[in-house]
Amino acid sequence: MRRLPRRLPVRSLAVLATVGTLTLTGCGTDTAGPGGKAAPGATARTITAKKVMQVTKVxxxxxxxxxxxPTFDEDGTLLLVDVTAPAGKPKxxxxxLARKTARPAHTDSRGAYTSAQFSPYDGRIYLSDFAHGEVVSLAPDGGDPRTFFSGQVDGAxxxxxxxxxxxxxxLYISDSRGLTEGExxxxxxRIDREGEKATVLADGLAATNGISFDVDYRGLWISELTQNRISYLRLGENGESVASRHTAVRVDGGLAQTDSIAVDADGNLYQALHGRAAMLVxxxxxxxxxxxxxxxRDQGLESATNVAITPGGTKAYMTVSGPAGGYLYSFDALAEGIRQSNGG
Structure with a gap:
C-alpha cells in the first residue's frame, strides 16, 4: 500500500497483514428479456453505473x-468502511446520499475493517478487522466500540x-486465511450471537472472501478469491453444520478476482471484482x-469491492476504489434489496 499500483495487490490484504506495524498502525446496452434476464440467444447485458460522489482520497x-x-441504517443513511484508513482518519x-455528503462515524488507532453490517439481534454495527483477527461492534451512531470476538478458532x-x-x-464469517501465503x-x-461459541463450518477454501445467505436462509454463497469461483454451502440443522458443498459458478475474471458477494430478492448474485471496476450478476x-x-472515461478506478441495494427498492450503490480515490456509483439492480444485499 505504498503508491497505488496499476493494479491493487490481492484484495490489498497481503499488505493488510502488515498493517499493524504501520500503525493502521440503468443505462448501457440492454438485451434483457422479462425479469432482467438476457433474452434467449443474447449475451448478458452491460449496465453502466453512474458516479454518485467521491468519498475518500488516497x-x-x-x-x-x-x-x-456499504450498508444502510434504518434511516436510509449509507455507512462505508475505508479498509486502509490510518489511525485517526475515518474508518x-x-x-x-441526498446531500452527497460524507462525515466520520468512527475511528480508532488500529482497526483494518473490511466489512460492516447491522445485526438483526441487537441493532449494532459489526465490523470485521482483517489485520487483527477480530470482530468489533459499535452502537448505531458509531460510538461505544466493543470487541465482540477475538482469538483463535480451532487452534488458528x-x-x-x-x-x-x-x-x-x-454471524457467518468468511475467514480468508492463507491469502498472503497462497495456501x-x-x-x-460461525459465531453465535453472544460471541461465546465459534465453529468452523467449512475449511480448505481458496481465500474465502464474499459471503451471503440465499433468499431462504437455507445456504451460503461464498466467493473464493484465489480460485475465482463461487461456491454454495447447504446448511444443516440450525445452521450449525454444512450438509453439502459444491462449486456453483466459475468466474471468468481474467486478471480480476472474486471479491464480495450480495443477493437480491430474486436470488440473483452480485459478484464484485477485485482488479476491475465492475460487478458480474x-x-x-x-x-x-x-x-x-x-x-x-472514469480513469484510476481498479476495484469494485461491494454493493448495497436499497432495502425494498432497486437502487444499488457500489463501492469503487483506485488511484483516483474511493467513490460511490449507482445503478438499477435486477430486483429489490433485502438483508442479503445490505452489507457484508
Missing amino acids: HEETGMTLLEG VIRVD PMNPDDIAFDEDGN ETGRVV YDKYGERLATIEVPA
Whole structure:
C-alpha cells in the first residue's frame, strides 16, 4: 500500500497483514428479456453505473484508499468502511446520499475493517478487522466500540473478511486465511450471537472472501478469491453444520478476482471484482445476466469491492476504489434489496 499500483495487490490484504506495524498502525446496452434476464440467444447485458460522489482520497500514510462494506441504517443513511484508513482518519463513514455528503462515524488507532453490517439481534454495527483477527461492534451512531470476538478458532487465528447474519443474529464469517501465503486454508466460521461459541463450518477454501445467505436462509454463497469461483454451502440443522458443498459458478475474471458477494430478492448474485471496476450478476443457477461497470472515461478506478441495494427498492450503490480515490456509483439492480444485499 505504498503508491497505488496499476493494479491493487490481492484484495490489498497481503499488505493488510502488515498493517499493524504501520500503525493502521440503468443505462448501457440492454438485451434483457422479462425479469432482467438476457433474452434467449443474447449475451448478458452491460449496465453502466453512474458516479454518485467521491468519498475518500488516497491516504498519504498508507498510499491508498479502499472503500468496502456499504450498508444502510434504518434511516436510509449509507455507512462505508475505508479498509486502509490510518489511525485517526475515518474508518467508518456515514454518507447522506441526498446531500452527497460524507462525515466520520468512527475511528480508532488500529482497526483494518473490511466489512460492516447491522445485526438483526441487537441493532449494532459489526465490523470485521482483517489485520487483527477480530470482530468489533459499535452502537448505531458509531460510538461505544466493543470487541465482540477475538482469538483463535480451532487452534488458528482468523483473517475475517465479510460477515453474513442469519435471522437470529448469529454471524457467518468468511475467514480468508492463507491469502498472503497462497495456501487454500480459508474457512467459513460461525459465531453465535453472544460471541461465546465459534465453529468452523467449512475449511480448505481458496481465500474465502464474499459471503451471503440465499433468499431462504437455507445456504451460503461464498466467493473464493484465489480460485475465482463461487461456491454454495447447504446448511444443516440450525445452521450449525454444512450438509453439502459444491462449486456453483466459475468466474471468468481474467486478471480480476472474486471479491464480495450480495443477493437480491430474486436470488440473483452480485459478484464484485477485485482488479476491475465492475460487478458480474448471475442467477441462482449460474446464468450470467449482466455486467455492471463504470464509464470507460472514469480513469484510476481498479476495484469494485461491494454493493448495497436499497432495502425494498432497486437502487444499488457500489463501492469503487483506485488511484483516483474511493467513490460511490449507482445503478438499477435486477430486483429489490433485502438483508442479503445490505452489507457484508
